Amino acid sequence: MDFEFTDEQLELQRTVRDLLEQECPPELVRKVIEGGSADDFWSTLVSLDWPGLALPEEYGGTGYSWVELAIVLEELGRAVAPGPFLATVTQFAPAIAAAGSADQQRHWLSQVAAGSVSGAFAVDEGAGTWQLEDVAATGRIDGDQVVLTGTKRFVLDGATADEVAVAVLVDGAVRVVVVPRTSLHVDGHDPIDATSVHAELGLDGVRIPVDRLLGDGPAVGLGAAIEEASVAIALATVGASSRIFELTLDYAKQRHQFGVPIGSFQAVKHKLADMYRDVERARALAFYAALCLAEGDDRSSAAASMAKAAAGECQQRCAQDGLQLFGGIGYTWEHDLHLYLRRAKVGELTFGSSSHHRQRVARLALS
Amino acid sequence: MNDPCSRTGLDLTVMPRPWQCQINIEGICRMRLHHDEATEAFRAEFSAWLDENLPDPAHATERARSSADTPAWARAFQAKMFDDGWLVPAYPPEFGGRNAGLFEQLVYFEELGRRNVTRSFNPQGLGIVGASIVSFGNEQQQRDYAVPILRAEMMAALGMSEPNAGSDLAGLSTRAVVDGDEFVVNGQKVWTSGAHDADMLLAFVRTDPDAPKHKGISALIIDTDTPGLVRRPFPSITGPHHTDFNEVFFDDVRVPRKNLLGELNDGWRICNGALAHERSMLWIMWSQGFDTMIEDYLADVRDTPKAEDPVVLDKLGRLVADAQALRLLGNRQLAKQQRGLVPAEQSLLKMMGSEGQRELALLAVETLGPEALDQRQVPGQAGAFASDRLATTWFNRYLFGFAGTISGGTSEIQRNIIAERVLGLPR
Numbered sequence: 163m164d165f166e167f168t169d170e171q172l173e174l175q176r177t178v179r180d181l182l183e184q185e186c187p188p189e190l191v192r193k194v195i196e197g198g199s200a201d202d203f204w205s206t207l208v209s210l211d212w213p214g215l216a217l218p219e220e221y222g223g224t225g226y227s228w229v230e231l232a233i234v235l236e237e238l239g240r241a242v243a244p245g246p247f248l249a250t251v252t253q254f255a256p257a258i259a260a261a262g263s264a265d266q267q268r269h270w271l272s273q274v275a276a277g278s279v280s281g282a283f284a285v286d287e288g289a290g291t292w293q294l295e296d297v298a299a300t301g302r303i304d305g306d307q308v309v310l311t312g313t314k315r316f317v318l319d320g321a322t323a324d325e326v327a328v329a330v331l332v333d334g335a336v337r338v339v340v341v342p343r344t345s346l347h348v349d350g351h352d353p354i355d356a357t358s359v360h361a362e363l364g365l366d367g368v369r370i371p372v373d374r375l376l377g378d379g380p381a382v383g384l385g386a387a388i389e390e391a392s393v394a395i396a397l398a399t400v401g402a403s404s405r406i407f408e409l410t411l412d413y414a415k416q417r418h419q420f421g422v423p424i425g426s427f428q429a430v431k432h433k434l435a436d437m438y439r440d441v442e443r444a445r446a447l448a449f450y451a452a453l454c455l456a457e458g459d460d461r462s463s464a465a466a467s468m469a470k471a472a473a474g475e476c477q478q479r480c481a482q483d484g485l486q487l488f489g490g491i492g493y494t495w496e497h498d499l500h501l502y503l504r505r506a507k508v509g510e511l512t513f514g515s516s517s518h519h520r521q522r523v524a525r526l527a528l529s
Numbered sequence: 530m531n532d533p534c535s536r537t538g539l540d541l542t543v544m545p546r547p548w549q550c551q552i553n554i555e556g557i558c559r560m561r562l563h564h565d566e567a568t569e570a571f572r573a574e575f576s577a578w579l580d581e582n583l584p585d586p587a588h589a590t591e592r593a594r595s596s597a598d599t600p601a602w603a604r605a606f607q608a609k610m611f612d613d614g615w616l617v618p619a620y621p622p623e624f625g626g627r628n629a630g631l632f633e634q635l636v637y638f639e640e641l642g643r644r645n646v647t648r649s650f651n652p653q654g655l656g657i658v659g660a661s662i663v664s665f666g667n668e669q670q671q672r673d674y675a676v677p678i679l680r681a682e683m684m685a686a687l688g689m690s691e692p693n694a695g696s697d698l699a700g701l702s703t704r705a706v707v708d709g710d711e712f713v714v715n716g717q718k719v720w721t722s723g724a725h726d727a728d729m730l731l732a733f734v735r736t737d738p739d740a741p742k743h744k745g746i747s748a749l750i751i752d753t754d755t756p757g758l759v760r761r762p763f764p765s766i767t768g769p770h771h772t773d774f775n776e777v778f779f780d781d782v783r784v785p786r787k788n789l790l791g792e793l794n795d796g797w798r799i800c801n802g803a804l805a806h807e808r809s810m811l812w813i814m815w816s817q818g819f820d821t822m823i824e825d826y827l828a829d830v831r832d833t834p835k836a837e838d839p840v841v842l843d844k845l846g847r848l849v850a851d852a853q854a855l856r857l858l859g860n861r862q863l864a865k866q867q868r869g870l871v872p873a874e875q876s877l878l879k880m881m882g883s884e885g886q887r888e889l890a891l892l893a894v895e896t897l898g899p900e901a902l903d904q905r906q907v908p909g910q911a912g913a914f915a916s917d918r919l920a921t922t923w924f925n926r927y928l929f930g931f932a933g934t935i936s937g938g939t940s941e942i943q944r945n946i947i948a949e950r951v952l953g954l955p956r
Contacts, residue, residue: 164561164564164860164864164867165857165860165861165864166861166864166865166867166868411952411954414954415953415954415955422955423954423955425948425954425955426954426955426956428945430954431944431945431948431949431952431954432941432944432945432948434948434952434954435943435944435945435947435948435952436944438877438947438951438952439877439880439881439947442854442858442874442877443850443851443854443858443881446854446857446858446861447850447853447854447857450853450857453561453562454562457561457562459562465853467846468849468850468853468854471846471847471850472850472854475847517843519846520842520843520844520845520846520847520850521839521842521843521846522846523845523846523849523850524841524842524843524845524846524849525842527823527827527845527846527849528827528830528831528836528845
């Protein structure tokens with residue numbers, strides 16, 4: 163296995179990072195937290211063709227692999243980037259690709275690539291595991307319409323996306339319907355991370371045209387779409403966590419107490435060494451999952467869960483030890499640390515906890 | 530419009546953003562899951578050689594009693610590996626290799642691991658003492674010591690630690706004083722694995738007590754039958770008959786000057802460079818041992834109620850991911866080296882491998898519960914060529930796990946190294 167970036171990939175990482183430092187500094191994140199808009203930032207990403215980065219060229223995408231997408235996702239997490247990129251590109255688009263007919267894929271994915279639609283993906287109904295086995299919401303075909311019932315929870319961008327891909331049972335099989343957000347009963351959160359807002363979506367009584375029901379049978383590939391979304395969240399979580407680690411490391415070199423940098427104390431060194439280990443471990447597993455997705459490898463299912471679990475463990479340590487090592491200054495609203503910490507926690511709390519994914523990894527190993 | 534920037538569809542006359550003009554569509558995604566054909570051909574060649582030359586398991590039953598005790602069948606096999614250039618593929622043919630590249634070495638170790646084949650039952654001889662003499666010895670030392678050690682005709686031990694020099698190895702105090710054509714050695718080593726079965730010892734001794742501590746150390750080749758050298762083996766925590774460690778006492782031991790390895794007072798460089806040939810491969814030992822333990826554990830709990838216990842599954846899933854991460858980071862280290870970079874992952878990999886193995890053994894002991902009480906229950910199937918200590922009980926594997934986190938630089942020392950050398954924190 164060759165498991166290191168090419169020069170081109172390293173260049174991509176640098177240019178993405180440089181761009182985000184200019185276009186998405188902490189000041190923008192704070193502006194969004196205070197109720198401001200990130201629309202200009204999204205327009206910039208659209209003008210650069212980022213939404214279609216890994217979509218096929220026939221849909222107007224750039225046709226890069228999942229590895230390049232992964233590089234971008236890690237950097238977006240590292241910058242706590244607000245806006246519809248994550249939900250649209252890594253949740254909505256994979257759901258469409260997994261469940262849609264060729265025409266439906268063309269219709270929706272070309273809009274994603276063009277940046278003319280923002281999307282969300284509604285799966286979970288309260289279990290917090292994002293497993294299709296737990297889907298209970300239904301769709302009933304009534305003439306040329308589909309009538310929905312049920313409630314979806316914890317939908318990223320559920321209160322803001324143009325369109326929501328909703329997993330429902332139709333005649334007992336999981337299908338996907340694409341519902342305009344304005345047709346749904348939306349109950350938005352008071353979020354822990356205001357740049358990454360989730361919502362509850364009520365489906366009862368919602369009627370949509372039957373041509374918005376994707377495919378012509380059970381959405382067999384939808385599990386893989388959820389795995390893609392999980393890998394994407396893992397990457398964003400690794401990005402936010404690694405930023406906490408970088409900030410903490412810098413601080414440990416600069417902050418003096420007892421006449422020496424606090425980073426010279428062994429108690430501090432060992433915490434930082436463990437943070438480094440967890441960041442490297444989680445990043446390796448996340449890019450391994452991305453590589454499996456890029457190559458269509460059958461190990462991608464286990465790899466996705468390892469990535470999500472490791473990202474969760476990484477954020478846990480970085481958030482906890484990072485804030486602890488910063489001490490009082492990290493405990494203020496003024497310091498940027500909490501921006502990253504909040505984003506990292508959101509990653510752990512959605513698309514299955516690290517414990518859930520660890521158990522899934524073990525079951526796959528035992529099977 | 531062959532410029533890759535043109536696919537963005539933007540007017541290139543405006544000021545380009547870095548993203549648009551520096552990303553080349555050519556050559557993307559060379560990061561890959563599989564080896565190239567040449568590397569797989571190398572694997573196939575080695576695999577065929579093993580099929581042809583592995584000893585008959587019926588004749589390979591005798592086990593080593595220490596890390597410098599090699600049964601006759603294993604000596605013959607190691608010599609055969611040397612002669613055919615398969616013992617240390619990175620070495621040139623005169624030292625039992627074939628100048629193999631990094632990824633060739635990787636698949637070589639993968640094949641050994643897959644078949645559970647132990648290259649040498651005297652690992653410190655092959656990996657450290659022999660390697661040091663290959664790297665730093667003169668021709669006579671290479672002929673008289675390195676080649677016999679690599680061909681398993683001579684067993685070697687490594688004299689590093691002392692009662693007062695463990696983690697602070699450079700603080701060692703065994704003295705060697707020049708007297709004519711000889712060094713006269715006085716002092717004591719401890720934790721000297723296999724010394725009681727070894728023919729020779731590579732000992733690090735203080736030759737300049739006035740120099741800063743790293744600069745007054747030399748490396749001496751000492752035959753273990755030299756008068757004044759006394760070895761006292763003592764058993765380890767795993768049992769009264771598990772005797773590998775030794776105390777080695779030096780009482781006016783006279784060593785010929787020609788047995789000085791490298792330059793006088795240049796021993797610390799040898800100590801650090803001893804593993805250079807396979808330094809980038811050390812993680813494979815941790816990785817394979819970890820994988821073997823996980824497979825054994827999966828076999829033990831599969832189809833039992835433990836396999837449905839969420840606590841077991843949670844802990845097991847983490848360890849499975851640990852083992853995978855270790856393999857990935859090891860592969861990444863090789864890939865970096867292949868690109869001419871100097872990777873800094875050694876300490877990280879050693880820490881992850883040793884701590885992961887110990888954690889897995891602990892999980893096994895605790896989740897097997899009373900089943901783990903009986904030492905007759907041996908997990909897994911040890912291969913015919915596996916060294917014995919890996920084929921022991923889960924409880925002994927747990928205890929043995931501490932050998933990993935204590936020897937070769939404790940986990941705490943590894944964290945210091947990561948903090949100071951990788952992260953750049955002040956000493």
